[in-house]
Amino acid sequence: MHKALLIPAFLLTATAAVAQDAPAHADGPGPNMVIEVAAADGSSKGTITLDLLEDKAPNHVARLVELAKAGAYDGVVFHRVIDGFMAQTGDVEHGKQDGDTSRAGMGGSDLPDLDAEFGDVSFDAGTVGMARAQDPNSANSQFFIDLAPAPFLDGQYTVVGQLVEGWDVLSAIKKGDAAANGSVEEPDYMLKVTIVE
Template identity: 75%
Template sequence: MLNKFLIPAMVLAAGAAQAEGLPGVSDGPGPNLVIEVADSAGQSKGKIVLDLYNDKAPKHVERLLTLAKSGAYDGVVFHRVIDGFMAQTGDVEFGKHGSDTARAGMGGSSMPDLPAEFNDVSFQAGTVGMARSQDPNSANSQFFIDLAPATFLDGQYTVVGQLVDGWDVLNAVKKGDPAANGAVVDPDHMLKVTVEE
């Protein structure tokens, strides 16, 4: 199985400009995902809050909520983090902290893949998108949060939400090796993921 998020070569070659701070966004009607981030030793680094766009990608948002409410996201690592680009997590099959995460990024959940819900939201700093393989209709459980604008992803990946709080926490997530496609050694993880309706 392919890694669920294919990083365009131009990003790895040129890199994206690091965002200076969270753009002026406000918390919408929700629902929200609240993610407590922890380091590899289990020490909390703080929380990030994602406002989910139920009106733009209802099937994908429903999947995120289902996995969060079931506890499936608790303990899942940020397996790929590329400085100036994005932080990816959500592999509930192969990405559990404390287990062998060598295959993190190749799995999903026990639920079927989702049909794409491409929309008119542009990928900017803090935008939340669904990871997928080369098949546009293969998103499942993995998602990524942009650390900087990435408009080249517009119309290619389903946008599901926006970071509305915790930019400093997101920006402090342990980065991976760009030469290894952002793979992270001893990665940070989502200690606890809860839903605010």
């Protein structure tokens, strides 16, 4: 099942932005997801800390926590990264760095899809949203982190968190080919994902 962000091309062109300053989001009650990012050669690029918004999307946050605690996100690539827009990862089915990633972005987990939990949080730089297919109730394991404000996603995708540390690391994730919808050759990946309660 394809879990891509379904965004018209004209909106992507309009969002290609200038360099974005680090977002200033306060760390809330958590839980926090800590992602150690590695380059394709395995060298560490640093860590990203995401404050998961359990009060806004409890079912989606529970899914991220469950998969992270099970080690399912370890080794999963950032398969789609669009400069000035977002970095997408989380395909635990087809996105393992040490396997065939040609179908990364088309899978999920062996858990059922989730019903949307749209809320009042706007997509800004550093906002974490759940990727889905055309059906709003099709999010599963994949998520994306915005590299710039994307208010056109509001009310269309479930917001699950906010970046609180590691903007420089997020900004340095290897970008994909804009002509290929952000597909990344030899992508960076999530070396280790942990949950801090």
